[in-house]
Amino acid sequence: MLKGGCFCGAIRYETDGEPTQATACHCSICRRTSAAPLVAWFTVKPEAFRIVSGQPKRFRSSEHATRTFCSSCGTPLTFQSARYADEIDVTTCSLDDPEQVPPRSHTWRASGISWMKSADGLPFYPEKRPE
Ligand SMILES: [Zn+2]
Ligand SMILES: [Zn+2]
Numbered sequence: 557m558l559k560g561g562c563f564c565g566a567i568r569y570e571t572d573g574e575p576t577q578a579t580a581c582h583c584s585i586c587r588r589t590s591a592a593p594l595v596a597w598f599t600v601k602p603e604a605f606r607i608v609s610g611q612p613k614r615f616r617s618s619e620h621a622t623r624t625f626c627s628s629c630g631t632p633l634t635f636q637s638a639r640y641a642d643e644i645d646v647t648t649c650s651l652d653d654p655e656q657v658p659p660r661s662h663t664w665r666a667s668g669i670s671w672m673k674s675a676d677g678l679p680f681y682p683e684k685r686p687e
Contacts, residue, residue: 558598560651562626562633566610569633571646573604578648579685580659580678582668585617589625590632593672596648597635598657605634605644661685 558575561568577599586595612624612633620638625631635645648654659678666682
């Protein structure tokens with residue numbers, strides 16, 4: 557069971573799904589919606605993910621994608637794309653213990669910031685993860 561929530565504690569979630577993917581995303585939308593040079597995500601099945609308290613605010617971040625965040629403290633929480641209806645991405649650093657799901661790759665590196673360097677040894681992909 558993975559548990560997490562936003563910084564202020566208003567929103568709590570849990571998931572008993574086994575993460576199918578975990579990546580550090582450098583895309584411009586992740587960067588701008590988090591004001592951070594990259595955002596680490598893990599992926600589970602939508603039916604395995606539950607909000608257990610609070611109500612995240614939802615907004616459309618592109619034509620096909622919806623993101624949620626806490627409207628009190630601003631913590632980004634989830635990403636869902638109509639192109640991948642069978643997946644929900646959750647921000648790894650909203651977990652109570654982000655050590656539980658380390659990223660396995662870097663994605664959208666072609667859109668990344670040049671000073672954001674990494675020596676973690678993980679593979680870099682210029683855009684999305686290869687299927
Ligand atoms: Zn909050
Ligand atoms: Zn991204």
